[in-house]
Amino acid sequence: MAKIDLGAKAFLDQQRGILNEALQDAGLDTLAVRAGQLRSPEGEHGEAMFMTSSYVFDSAAAAAARFSGDDPGNVYSRYTNPTVRYFQERMAALEGGESAVATSSGMAAILSTCMALLKAGDHVVCSRSVFGTTNALFSKYLGKLGIHTTFVTLTDLDDWQAALTPATKMLFLETPSNPLCELADLSAISAIAKAQGALLVVDNCFCTPALQRPLSLGADIVVHSATKYLDGQGRCVGGVVVGRKEQMDEVLAFVRTAGPTMSAFNAWVFVKGLETLRLRMDAHCASAQALAEWLCEQPQVEQVYYAGLPSHPGHALAARQQRGFGGVLSFKVKGGREAAWAFIDGTRIFSITANLGDAKSTIVHPATTTHGRLSEQDKAQAGITENLIRLSVGLEDVDDLKADLQRGLHAL
Numbered sequence: 108m109a110k111i112d113l114g115a116k117a118f119l120d121q122q123r124g125i126l127n128e129a130l131q132d133a134g135l136d137t138l139a140v141r142a143g144q145l146r147s148p149e150g151e152h153g154e155a156m157f158m159t160s161s162y163v164f165d166s167a168a169a170a171a172a173r174f175s176g177d178d179p180g181n182v183y184s185r186y187t188n189p190t191v192r193y194f195q196e197r198m199a200a201l202e203g204g205e206s207a208v209a210t211s212s213g214m215a216a217i218l219s220t221c222m223a224l225l226k227a228g229d230h231v232v233c234s235r236s237v238f239g240t241t242n243a244l245f246s247k248y249l250g251k252l253g254i255h256t257t258f259v260t261l262t263d264l265d266d267w268q269a270a271l272t273p274a275t276k277m278l279f280l281e282t283p284s285n286p287l288c289e290l291a292d293l294s295a296i297s298a299i300a301k302a303q304g305a306l307l308v309v310d311n312c313f314c315t316p317a318l319q320r321p322l323s324l325g326a327d328i329v330v331h332s333a334t335k336y337l338d339g340q341g342r343c344v345g346g347v348v349v350g351r352k353e354q355m356d357e358v359l360a361f362v363r364t365a366g367p368t369m370s371a372f373n374a375w376v377f378v379k380g381l382e383t384l385r386l387r388m389d390a391h392c393a394s395a396q397a398l399a400e401w402l403c404e405q406p407q408v409e410q411v412y413y414a415g416l417p418s419h420p421g422h423a424l425a426a427r428q429q430r431g432f433g434g435v436l437s438f439k440v441k442g443g444r445e446a447a448w449a450f451i452d453g454t455r456i457f458s459i460t461a462n463l464g465d466a467k468s469t470i471v472h473p474a475t476t477t478h479g480r481l482s483e484q485d486k487a488q489a490g491i492t493e494n495l496i497r498l499s500v501g502l503e504d505v506d507d508l509k510a511d512l513q514r515g516l517h518a519l
């Protein structure tokens with residue numbers, strides 16, 4: 108191999124060694140800012156964005172060594188990209204996993220996990236209260252491939268246990284759930300998975316590692332839609348899978364082959380987003396708590412769903428397994444669809460959009476948008492009533508948000 112290539116590799120290996128040693132016992136905030144960065148010989152301070160589809164080799168022999176796998180350097184950006192690697196290593200550090208694989212979206216993260224780790228004949232047990240598209244992926248597309256899924260009630264441990272069959276290879280859930288903030292006991296469900304020899308996969312999109320680290324509570328794999336809080340400013344679509352190296356190597360092999368790769372640009376946005384993750388999450392939590400408490404006092408509000416309220420059935424569990432209660436809450440106004448729509452249309456600052464995890468606060472009517480495709484029976488079972496409104500609380504002044512919700516109440 109040509110000399111200059113070895114020199115650059117030695118430089119990067121040495122940097123990685125020094126950094127890994129310094130970060131061994133580092134806290135979450137330090138990891139969020141420092142983990143995964145590897146400076147190029149240019150000495151850039153900020154993480155560089157490597158906008159390149161492919162990489163050159165110093166010689167034909169060097170190219171052969173790369174392609175054979177003897178030299179682990181970059182070949183092509185569907186396989187590896189330095190900026191994507193920064194994001195993967197930073198996410199692995201934050202979630203406390205051995206390895207991470209970035210994907211083009213949150214759905215690609217879930218699909219890649221399933222394609223890599225399941226085969227025809229395998230059975231999945233999945234919470235009924237997952238993201239709607241996740242539900243469709245399991246029931247429609249994986250079902251078509253002979254991977255069958257039983258849906259259960261997130262909070263009911265007996266339901267999880269009863270759904271297991273000898274073919275069950277994966278348990279899948281989100282906690283807290285959307286939009287009613289229901290809580291799953293991760294340690295208890297992980298014990299059920301372990302006894303069965305199945306993998307517990309947790310979609311940690313709503314909490315992020317700043318508030319909840321499922322791997323430390325017994326989950327095997329964490330998936331994310333990076334589109335939400337990891338970005339935090341509503342700019343890019345992306346996803347990531349985190350877990351043990353053995354399984355992540357399989358997920359990576361699928362992503363490299365099938366191609367739902369994260370772009371370097373998006374990876375760069377997410378890497379910078381992670382630097383402020385904990386500060387943002389703490390601010391989202393504080394404002395969501397204040398608005399939830401305020402909504403409870405309003406006579407036109409029938410019920411508020413937020414795990415930070417002591418009256419919420421998952422409050423004690425959330426206090427135990429999360430560092431904060433999150434930025435998403437929902438509530439029911441007195442009346443039906445007309446009242447809910449009038450409230451939503453009465454606000455001026457909240458954006459009417461289904462997205463969440465943004466610096467900008469958002470408001471949505473689940474029954475006719477995010478959960479609109481559910482049958483009436485499924486809606487009733489999931490508690491998605493016509494008077495339910497979901498908020499994703501952003502980073503605006505909380506008094507301005509309160510005044511905006513007051514506008515909604517005046518419109519009733």
Ligand SMILES: *Cc1c(COP(=O)(O)O)cnc(C)c1O
Nearest residue numbers: 212213214238310312332334345
């Ligand atoms: C948005 C979302 C997804 C899907 O992520 P995309 O990035 O939109 O593909 C999966 N799970 C949860 C909980 C989500 O909120």
